[in-house]
Every structure is written in C-alpha cells, then in structure tokens.
Amino acid sequence: MHIVVCIKQVPDSAQIRVHPVTNTIMRQGVPAIVNPYDLFALEEALRLKDEYGARVTVLTMGPPMAEAALRKAISYGADDAVLVTDRAFAGSDTLATSCALASAITQIHKDMPIDLVFTGKQTIDGDTAQVGPGIAKRLNMQLLTYVTKVRSVDLEKHEVVVERRSEGGVQLLNTSTPSLITVLEGTNEMRFATMANMFRASRYPVKVWNREQAGIEDVATVGLKGSPTVVSKVFAPTPRAVKAEIIQCESNDPKDLSVTLLAKVFAKYPKLEKEIAKSA
Amino acid sequence: MAEKFDVIVVGAGPSGNAAALRLAESGLSVLQIERGESPGSKNVQGAILYSDALEKLIPDFRDDAPLERHIIEQRMWVLDDDSFVGTHYRSDSFNKEPYNRYTMIRSQFDKWFSERVQKAGALLICETTVSHLLLDGQRVIGVMTDRQGGEIYADAVILADGVNSLLAKKAGFHPELKPKNVALAVKEIHFMPQEVIEQRFGVKGDEGVVIEMVGKITKGMMGTGFLYTNRESVTIGVGCMLSDFKNQKVTPYELLEQMKQHPSIQPMLAGGEMKEYTAHLIPEGGFNAMPDLYGDGWMIVGDAGMFVNAVHREGSNLAMTTGMHAADTLIELKAEGKEFSKANLKRYKARLDESFVMKDMKKYKNMPEVFHTNPQFFNDYPDLISQAARTMLTVDGVDKKTKEREIRKSFRQRRSLFGLMGDAFKLWRALE
Amino acid sequence: MSEVPAAKKPLGKKRIELDDRLKAYKGIWVFIEHERGKIHPVSLELLGEGRKLADNLGVELAGVVMGVPNETTRSFCNEAFFHGADLCYLMEDELLTDYRNEPFTKGLTDLVNKYQPEIMLLGATTLGRDLAGSVATTLKTGLTADCTELNVDVEARSLLATRPTFGGSLLCTIQTLNYRPQMATVRPRVMPMPEKDTSRTGRIIEDKLGMFEKDIITKVLEFIPDAMQDKPQLPFADIIVSGGRGMKKPENFKLIWDLAEVLGAEVGATRPVVQAGWVDLERQVGQSGKTVRPKLYIAVGISGAIQHRVGMDASDVIIAINSDANAPIFDFAHYGIVGNAMTILPALTEAFKAHLATARKAG
Numbered sequence A: 001m002h003i004v005v006c007i008k009q010v011p012d013s014a015q016i017r018v019h020p021v022t023n024t025i026m027r028q029g030v031p032a033i034v035n036p037y038d039l040f041a042l043e044e045a046l047r048l049k050d051e052y053g054a055r056v057t058v059l060t061m062g063p064p065m066a067e068a069a070l071r072k073a074i075s076y077g078a079d080d081a082v083l084v085t086d087r088a089f090a091g092s093d094t095l096a097t098s099c100a101l102a103s104a105i106t107q108i109h110k111d112m113p114i115d116l117v118f119t120g121k122q123t124i125d126g127d128t129a130q131v132g133p134g135i136a137k138r139l140n141m142q143l144l145t146y147v148t149k150v151r152s153v154d155l156e157k158h159e160v161v162v163e164r165r166s167e168g169g170v171q172l173l174n175t176s177t178p179s180l181i182t183v184l185e186g187t188n189e190m191r192f193a194t195m196a197n198m199f200r201a202s203r204y205p206v207k208v209w210n211r212e213q214a215g216i217e218d219v220a221t222v223g224l225k226g227s228p229t230v231v232s233k234v235f236a237p238t239p240r241a242v243k244a245e246i247i248q249c250e251s252n253d254p255k256d257l258s259v260t261l262l263a264k265v266f267a268k269y270p271k272l273e274k275e276i277a278k279s280a
Numbered sequence B: 001m002a003e004k005f006d007v008i009v010v011g012a013g014p015s016g017n018a019a020a021l022r023l024a025e026s027g028l029s030v031l032q033i034e035r036g037e038s039p040g041s042k043n044v045q046g047a048i049l050y051s052d053a054l055e056k057l058i059p060d061f062r063d064d065a066p067l068e069r070h071i072i073e074q075r076m077w078v079l080d081d082d083s084f085v086g087t088h089y090r091s092d093s094f095n096k097e098p099y100n101r102y103t104m105i106r107s108q109f110d111k112w113f114s115e116r117v118q119k120a121g122a123l124l125i126c127e128t129t130v131s132h133l134l135l136d137g138q139r140v141i142g143v144m145t146d147r148q149g150g151e152i153y154a155d156a157v158i159l160a161d162g163v164n165s166l167l168a169k170k171a172g173f174h175p176e177l178k179p180k181n182v183a184l185a186v187k188e189i190h191f192m193p194q195e196v197i198e199q200r201f202g203v204k205g206d207e208g209v210v211i212e213m214v215g216k217i218t219k220g221m222m223g224t225g226f227l228y229t230n231r232e233s234v235t236i237g238v239g240c241m242l243s244d245f246k247n248q249k250v251t252p253y254e255l256l257e258q259m260k261q262h263p264s265i266q267p268m269l270a271g272g273e274m275k276e277y278t279a280h281l282i283p284e285g286g287f288n289a290m291p292d293l294y295g296d297g298w299m300i301v302g303d304a305g306m307f308v309n310a311v312h313r314e315g316s317n318l319a320m321t322t323g324m325h326a327a328d329t330l331i332e333l334k335a336e337g338k339e340f341s342k343a344n345l346k347r348y349k350a351r352l353d354e355s356f357v358m359k360d361m362k363k364y365k366n367m368p369e370v371f372h373t374n375p376q377f378f379n380d381y382p383d384l385i386s387q388a389a390r391t392m393l394t395v396d397g398v399d400k401k402t403k404e405r406e407i408r409k410s411f412r413q414r415r416s417l418f419g420l421m422g423d424a425f426k427l428w429r430a431l432e
Numbered sequence C: 001m002s003e004v005p006a007a008k009k010p011l012g013k014k015r016i017e018l019d020d021r022l023k024a025y026k027g028i029w030v031f032i033e034h035e036r037g038k039i040h041p042v043s044l045e046l047l048g049e050g051r052k053l054a055d056n057l058g059v060e061l062a063g064v065v066m067g068v069p070n071e072t073t074r075s076f077c078n079e080a081f082f083h084g085a086d087l088c089y090l091m092e093d094e095l096l097t098d099y100r101n102e103p104f105t106k107g108l109t110d111l112v113n114k115y116q117p118e119i120m121l122l123g124a125t126t127l128g129r130d131l132a133g134s135v136a137t138t139l140k141t142g143l144t145a146d147c148t149e150l151n152v153d154v155e156a157r158s159l160l161a162t163r164p165t166f167g168g169s170l171l172c173t174i175q176t177l178n179y180r181p182q183m184a185t186v187r188p189r190v191m192p193m194p195e196k197d198t199s200r201t202g203r204i205i206e207d208k209l210g211m212f213e214k215d216i217i218t219k220v221l222e223f224i225p226d227a228m229q230d231k232p233q234l235p236f237a238d239i240i241v242s243g244g245r246g247m248k249k250p251e252n253f254k255l256i257w258d259l260a261e262v263l264g265a266e267v268g269a270t271r272p273v274v275q276a277g278w279v280d281l282e283r284q285v286g287q288s289g290k291t292v293r294p295k296l297y298i299a300v301g302i303s304g305a306i307q308h309r310v311g312m313d314a315s316d317v318i319i320a321i322n323s324d325a326n327a328p329i330f331d332f333a334h335y336g337i338v339g340n341a342m343t344i345l346p347a348l349t350e351a352f353k354a355h356l357a358t359a360r361k362a363g
C-alpha cells in the first residue's frame, strides 16, 4: 500500500501580530509549525502502515523552509518526503494549490502506485478545507471528507471502509481505492518519535521538485495566474462605537451590583425578561 | 544498533552551538541534542550580544545574523517610587562599524547560529531531552535520551545544558544550586511599530538604546531591571536573586507588573502589544560557586558552569568562549591521538585560565557576597539618590548650597558616614 | 485561498468589463441543505443574505433543492420561497437519499452549467464544505470559505466576500473576478434568520440527475445518528452563559452551570477552557468553535480575544463580568461588571432567581 499525506507548514497563528497603524502582518519571529490538523492525517496513515504495512510519502508545496515540516513527518515515521517549491507557485489560492499538488501526486504515483491520499481537515492559515476536495476532483479520485476513522482496507478488492462525520451523525462509507481522505481533528493522537526515526529525519535527503519536476507544464494553472480569487482588501475589524456600560453602585457589593444590572438590562430590553422567563 | 559519535553536545544555546560549530568544522563527528522544539525555542535572554566572542567563531556573522539594533546609547537609571535619576551615555563612536554590541532576540539568533552549526556538518536532534549520562565507572561514554531506543555513545560529552544543569547534578559533577546563587529573571517583549520606537528613543535606522535600572523597582531585593530596544519591539525585564524572591514573597510576575506601572517606564511601553512572557534563571554565584568543569569524557560549558558576569550582564559571550575552548581542547587532543581522559581534559581549564573568562570570574568573585550582605545598595541608595536629584532640581527659592547640605544630611541620616565610606570601599574591593 | 497575502493593490476604480461569456451568468443561488427531513437553518439564513444581494444586482434569487423524490423534498421549495427565493431548482432522484459527494457534485455542477448563476452560496457545514470544494474545482472557479460578510460591487457585478484571516486578527475581502459562478460558504448563525413570509410563492424548475447507482463508487453502509439527548445545541440557544480562563479552576465552573440552570441557558466556553478539558468541545464559542447569536450572552472571566468575539459578536445583549476593567470584552459588551467572578456569579444567580420569581408572580 502507498499512502501520500499532504501537509502544510503554517505560521503559528496564535503568535501573529498586526501592525496597529498599517494593518499589515508583523511576521518577525512568528514560528512556523506543521498545520496541526495535518498531524491527524499523518497519524492515521501511520496507523494503517502499522496494521497493513505501507509506504507513507509526505508531500508539501511551499517555500524551501517548509522542508522542516517534512522532516518532522519523517521523524514520526513517514518513509519519503517531497517538497514542491517554485517561485511560480507564489500567490496560489486553493484551486491553484490543489492543481500543483495533484500534479505532484501524479508524479509520485509513477514511482509507486498510490492507494490513498490523506489531507488534513483544513489549514489554520487558509482555513478553507478546499484543497483536499480540489485534489480529489482533479485526480478523479473518490473523495471522503471529515473522516474520523479508517475502519478497514482491502487491498485485493481495492476497497476501503471509513467513518465520516456528517451533520447529525456518522456515515459508514465503503469506497474504492485510490481515494482521497480528509481526516477530522481529534481522531487520534500523534505518536512520540523513536530515537532511530529522529536520526533518520535529520539525515533524510528531502526530494525537492520545481514546477517541471512536479509535472506542471502550464504556468497559467498555478500561482497568481491559476488563482480565480484575489484578495482585494485586508483590514482590521472595526471597533464597536459604544463601550459597555459598567455597572457601579456605592456599596460595590456583588448583590447590589447584580440587582442594579438586572434592573438596567430589563428596563432597556423588556422582551428579554419574557424570553428568560419562558426558557427558565 | 546504537549510534556513536566523537562528541555529543547537550544543548543548543550559545555555548553548545559554539562547541558544536568548532568541532564540526574540524571534522569531528558531532551530535547535538536539544530538548526545545527548535534551537532557541526555550531560551531566554535580554538580550545583548557582544560581538567579540562571536566574531572569533564566525567572523562574518554580521552578514546574515538576525541582529536587531546596534547600541549607541546606554542609560543607567536609579528609580524610586515615582521618579528616576539617571545617566545617558550616547556616543557617535558607537555608530562606527564594526559595531560592538547589538540587541537580538534569542529565539531567532539561536536558530540562525544553529543553522551555521548544521551547515558545518553537526547533526542536530531537537525535541529530545537527555535524561542522564551513560557511565562506565567514572567515565562518561554517552547519553540516554527520553526517546525509545534512546542511548547514544560518544568519546566525549559536552554539557551545554544551561543553568541548573540537571545532568551534571545527576552525575554528581555539580552540587545542588543554592537560591542565593541564582537570579530569577522575567521579561516580556512588547511589540510596537518601528517608527514609534525610533521616535520614543530618539534613534534612527538600526540604532538602539539600552536602559539598565536599579532601585525601588526590585523592592529592596538584590537585582536589576532592564529595557532594550529591538527593531519592532521593546524588551523589558527584571531579575532578582531567587533567595530574595523567597523571602519577600513577591512573585516575579507581580514585580514586573508593578515595574511596568512606574511613571517613568510606562510611557516607553504604551501602545505596545505584549507577546512573549518568559522567566529564566541566571547563575550568579560567580567564581566561588563554580562546579568542576571537566572529568573523564566530559566537560561543562556556559551557564551550566556558572559562567556569568552578573555585574556586566555578560553571559552569552562567556558561554560561546567556554564552548569554543572546550571544543578546541578536544580537537587538539584528537589531533595528537590522545584520549579524552580527565588528565588530558585539564587543558580545557588551562585555556580558560588564560582567557578573559577566568580572569573576569575571579575579579568579580566577591561581588555576589557584597550585595547579599549589604541590602542598602538596593534599598536606601535609590531613594537617597533620587531625593537628592529632586532637591537639586526643584526651583523653590532655596539656594543650591543649602540644598547640597540637606542632601548630605539625608544620606547620613539613612546611612552613617562610615557606612557610606564602607560601602564604597566594599564595592571597590569586590571589583578589584 | 490557501494563503492570504497582504493586500495587493486595491482594485480602485478601474472598470472591469465583463466578457460575454461571463455576462451570460445571472442570478443568485443558495444551496438548500437538508438532512433527515429537515432544512439546515444556515440555508434559510443564506436566503436572507442572498435576497439582499439579488435586490442590489436586480436579479432573481433561487434555491437549489436536491433530494429523494417525495413531498418533504418538494416542501423545501416552499420553505425557500417563504424565506425570500423567487424560484427553485429541484432535482429529485433516489440516488440523492443520503449525502454523497459524487452524485451531489455532478448534479449541482450540471445545474450550474445549464442555468448559469453568477453567485452561489452554501452553508459552511460538513456537507456544504465538501460539496462547495468539489463543485468549485470541477467548475474551475473561485470559492471563498467561511465568509462573515457578503456584499456586491454592482458595477463590476462582483461578489465581495469578507472573511477572517491570520488567525482571525484581520479580515480580508476576496473577489473572483474572471470566473463564474462566484462561490462562497458561510457558517451557521453568522447571518441573521430572515422573517418568514408564508404568503410568498415562486416557480419550480425541475431537472434530472441522470446517473445510475452503478456509476457511483462510494456506498453508504450505515448511518449512526448522534445521541441527541445530551448534545448541546449552542448555535440555536437563546441564552448562553460562557466561562473563560478567569474561572481559574474547573470546580469554579459549577457557578456557571448554576446560573445557566436558573436561566434555562446553555453553557459556553473559550478555547483554553475547552483545551484544559473543563467542558466539552461542543461548547467552544468562537472562530474554531461555534458561532452563536443568542438573545443574551453572559461572558464571565473572558478577555474577549478576537477569536472568541467573532463567534458571539452578534448576540443581542452581552453582559461581561471581568476583574480587569481594561479587558477587551468591555469594548463590545453592552453591560459590564468589574469584579471577581467567584463572588459576583452567586449574587447574580440569586438576583435572577428573585427577579424571575416576581416576574412569574406578576404573571
């Protein structure tokens, strides 16, 4: 079995700052991490490797420094890593990204046929959850989103059974391979890398592919040119004009404060009082 | 099969990086193990970088090291509750290249340094903690990490694991740290636009300002505060002896919070966005508290060996220098075909004795003791000095001569003439 | 968009002349999502929003209903009319019983290619995101996910889709200039529910899926419904009492539950509280949790970080209790008490109790 896991290196958004005046992102010192959602996809792939025996290839498209993300994946137990990097990819939106990744997956497939492609549910920077579906459609693979568990894989029959989260319940789905699975967060817990894998990761020669090596012939399908969407404006949320009315009373006793608060609220919003009476 | 290297360096701070760089450049096989997510992710420093030590290791470091600002102005403030007296020293000679001191942000600096080390050929493994040393009798033969299959062997292990070296302690090379020998420092980084920093501190381009602070901000505890300008941020922090924190029952966080409210300090941080809060120990026991520095198959460098000059707030330069000498010792022995035995590693100590490191450590060896036994340096003096300044500067019809007399009187009320003289003498003795 | 670059040059006043191919696309569509016999409220919210856009552009608003051939499916068309649609595209087929990507993608793609809408909106639910991503790729058009605001540039006939970016600290507006339809997804409860008008009617245009079960590779073996009883329904709660890290200890959270019980409210929480395991993930309010719009939101020990704010900003009345008078929550709450939650909460619970008792007596 051959599984490709798509992972992305993202800025740790918890540590991003915005310039208060120019509203631009101050990137200085913001650490890059593996998109946390992608680790669930990787771990699910590694579990299949443990159970059925598999080759796990991790793939990313990004700047040269994204290599670190791949190396990390190797340390967890992935076998191979491919970094697709080219200036031509700058400014790619989800459609262009999935085009580039799909093309790279086709190249990887030539080397060893692929049975499953895994992606995370979404990225924390793009946050769109579209790249997975995009890849599947381009490669004409079956698409299974929000999968919480891969129940079984039958390599002979080319079948896979998964549990998929849907509104109001879980679907048990059977489909054929090759297929693309986007894995839901919280479905597993990433393993602790062994010493041997740590050594392997620090020595592993990551494969670095440019646009041609990734099999993309038409420049117009990637980067800004291949992206139907454009960001026309970035701005900070407008602060609300009126700030909260701070309840005060002489005693500053919690009881008096509470009573004063309720009197004010219900005077202004009489309907609310009825609503509460109804629900309580 | 367990892996084996010529040398294992534990820690990827300045001392470990210096050692690993030197060793790798000389063609020894080096493994560096760092417990942080990446080099620098757990490290804390003010931080001022002194060019000298780094220049010896990486002469062209200015080309691509992530330096923030070069220091053109040093301020020294003595604060009481609502004012400060201070000196500002700014000189255009600091504006001539090559610059001598820079501010930097450790997480970025360490990462850059480590990349250089890896390029030189050392193997780095992060997110891995060395849990103890592997011993064959008295001889260190490798390390054990917290990962499955974690033993790794080497002919020598360099302990560059920072203040409170647990490894040295576990192996019995290092006694338990005493609270009076370590300071606890807390600091925050406040982000603000470059223009604001330039305006507020009267600098342009890459110029920077350093403010050292003593006085009431430490509530009578032995310690200092500091404020450094970075490119897009200001670092503010305060450190006091661990033993003092224990006695005073203030938390470092509260201390910093109150310090930030000081009317002289608050405007410098206004509008900034606090992003990074960190606390770290600084070994300040000095020469008298230093552990053994070497033995059969091991050496200690940097903070782990107490190499900090608290008075001048030097640490990273001593760390790099000790790391370099440790590495050079091994390189020399290897070239001579000699083993890394205790007897041979003695050369490391000899190298240190020769260098500024041990000379400085010895020179300031009595400082910690002087401050410990004389709380007036952090208690009475700030008040007095600040009062004196206020008296002199307040225009109220009293002639200056009378004012001077009042000042002298107030000094003597709080501290006898003998006391004053004695204090000056003590400081002089400790520094000599 | 997988990565939002800093704003490029604003498009300014440059006239964008639509080419004829794009001009052929007209009208606004809302995909009507339903599962197990019920319309997902997000679809109705989107009809409300779609109505505004359609009126601005002077075009019709259509609902797209896909499902098994039966009365319930047809009734969804009426629901769509009641909530603002002028017409509905109805595709009925046995193969559309359960949601599966393949038949729904094909069906919706075919409809778009045939009837050519200029804008298509879907809910950012598991179903909506699955379908939108697939259809956008098949159509090779742009899709903006998780929008918080929708507008149109009437002259350029361009959808201005605004969404949070960079961990929620900024907003960005995204346009799809040279492709049609312009697609966007919006999370439940971000848009207000439009008034229902049962006097409205509209036209139904029916179409065929044109697929056979044997063409569809993925099979649904089983559906395991969630145990509904104890699942909190935060997005649709009228009253929510939320606690943050300021509650200090998991034990203190009982004070939140106590107040919630008196009010018949749901309990919400911030992310750190959820991550610490004090309450269930289902209760997280905010960017990576639920978006809520209750009539009353009581925020206790919550600083009001932007990522939390975006999830509850649309509440009718927000009351905040926080010991720090400078906490950002007071910038957008309606009422605030500055004080220790551990002493205020019990008093507030008592005050509500007393108030409700008198209100009840009064009738």
Ligand SMILES: Cc1cc2nc3c(=O)[nH]c(=O)nc-3n(C[C@H](O)[C@H](O)[C@H](O)COP(=O)(O)OP(=O)(O)OC[C@H]3O[C@@H](n4cnc5c(N)ncnc54)[C@H](O)[C@@H]3O)c2cc1C
Pocket (backbone or CB within 6 Å): B010, B011, B012, B013, B014, B015, B016, B033, B034, B035, B036, B039, B040, B042, B043, B044, B045, B046, B047, B048, B049, B050, B128, B129, B130, B131, B160, B161, B162, B163, B166, B167, B185, B186, B187, B237, B239, B280, B281, B282, B301, B302, B303, B304, B307, B308, B313, B314, B315, B316, B317, B319
């Ligand atoms: C607030 C503050 C301000 C300072 N300001 C200055 C200044 O302005 N100028 C200056 O020169 N110095 C300053 N110093 C001192 C300086 O930071 C230190 O002296 C210097 O960092 C010491 O370097 P080191 O490599 O010995 O230790 P460290 O930098 O502490 O590095 C030790 C490394 O070892 C790793 N490690 C520890 N244990 C293990 C283990 N068991 N296994 C694996 N890895 C391990 C740690 O994660 C760490 O990365 C300051 C210190 C502080 C706290």
Ligand SMILES: Cc1cc2nc3c(=O)[nH]c(=O)nc-3n(C[C@H](O)[C@H](O)[C@H](O)COP(=O)(O)OP(=O)(O)OC[C@H]3O[C@@H](n4cnc5c(N)ncnc54)[C@H](O)[C@@H]3O)c2cc1C
Pocket (backbone or CB within 6 Å): A013, A014, A015, A124, C167, C168, C243, C244, C245, C246, C247, C269, C270, C271, C272, C273, C284, C285, C286, C287, C288, C289, C290, C300, C301, C302, C303, C304, C305, C306, C307, C308, C311, C321, C322, C323, C324, C327, C339, C340, C341, C342
């Ligand atoms: C990509 C991303 C997604 C995120 N998604 C979400 C999300 O969906 N939801 C979410 O909530 N957060 C989210 N966050 C986290 C968010 O940025 C904040 O960290 C979080 O909302 C803060 O939670 P808090 O208000 O409980 O804690 P804090 O910010 O620590 O605030 C605690 C507050 O309690 C007050 N307090 C302390 N003691 C008392 C007392 N005794 N009485 C009264 N008040 C007291 C304090 O003054 C303080 O204001 C996200 C972050 C990122 C980066």
Ligand SMILES: Nc1ncnc2c1ncn2[C@@H]1O[C@H](COP(=O)(O)O)[C@@H](O)[C@H]1O
Pocket (backbone or CB within 6 Å): A006, A007, A008, A035, A037, A038, A041, A059, A060, A061, A062, A094, A097, A101, A118, A119, A120, A121, A122, A123, A124, A126, A127, A128, A129, A130, A131, A132, C001, C002
């Ligand atoms: N540049 C990329 N390289 C590799 N995988 C990616 C990239 N961008 C997105 N992905 C994958 O697609 C998933 C969804 O991303 P997104 O559509 O950006 O939310 C992620 O969880 C990744 O698995």
